[in-house]
């Protein structure tokens with residue numbers, strides 16, 4: 001059948017990208033961006049070719065976390081956008097092309113348009129993983145992503161407390177609604193105060209992989225603010241090893257899925 005001009009088929013976007021992994025959560029501020037950035041860098045540390053897409057149109061945090069504030073992407077001769085690079089990974093964010101005052105007035109259709117551009121006009125090239133940092137809340141970005149590209153699946157970030165179960169449930173329902181399969185859970189901000197275990201419980205409840213736990217550490221925040229995430233600034237530290245372990249577990253789960261012959265991680269019943 002002849003292709004319709006101007007309409008890109010979902011399967012034709014990102015032809016060189018092997019896995020697209022969305023990082024999301026059931027509520028804001030649990031460390032999605034921190035986990036997305038450090039896991040992307042951990043996958044790269046393990047030798048993979050990695051891209052990081054900031055799908056948070058209203059509150060992009062990737063430019064600061066990767067030390068790329070104020071930088072602008074260049075265009076290739078054929079009008080494609082060349083992603084910026086930091087610490088060995090390629091990245092694209094609305095923060096590179098618009099200021100926050102512009103972003104607040106955008107609505108769902110605009111978000112869809114921008115994500116479409118990010119996925120079809122950005123020259124991502126050959127990647128083992130494109131990690132997508134999702135915004136908190138509504139589901140507009142999740143819906144757009146699921147319509148625009150075949151996602152490998154989602155990683156849900158949660159916190160250790162009992163409420164984690166409810167938070168993960170919310171995320172599972174959101175991803176299920178837009179048919180994004182769930183790959184596994186990362187428990188962030190483990191500490192003496194918050195404890196640990198909520199993420200593991202949630203993973204077992206939803207029968208998905210528990211990818212790992214990450215402690216609450218001042219150095220994680222400081223390194224995120226400084227533009228050199230902890231996995232790069234101090235890869236041997238305990239917390240960096242936690243991110244690296246979670247990244248290894250993620251690639252382990254994905255390769256198991258590939259060899260077991262199932263095409264996609266399962267979509268859960270919420």
Ligand SMILES: Nc1ncnc2c1ncn2[C@@H]1O[C@H](COP(=O)(O)OP(=O)(O)OP(=O)(O)O)[C@@H](O)[C@H]1O
Pocket residue numbers: 025027028029030031032033034035056059061134135136188189190214215216217218219220221222224225
């Ligand atoms: N394990 C951790 N230890 C210490 N600080 C952390 C940890 N994880 C995240 N933070 C800090 O918590 C704050 C929120 O993290 P982050 O921006 O990654 O969350 P988010 O879920 O992406 O938020 P939003 O929902 O607004 O997108 C940041 O200041 C970050 O540096």
Ligand SMILES: [Mg+2]
Pocket residue numbers: 032033034056061133134135136
């Ligand atoms: Mg975020």
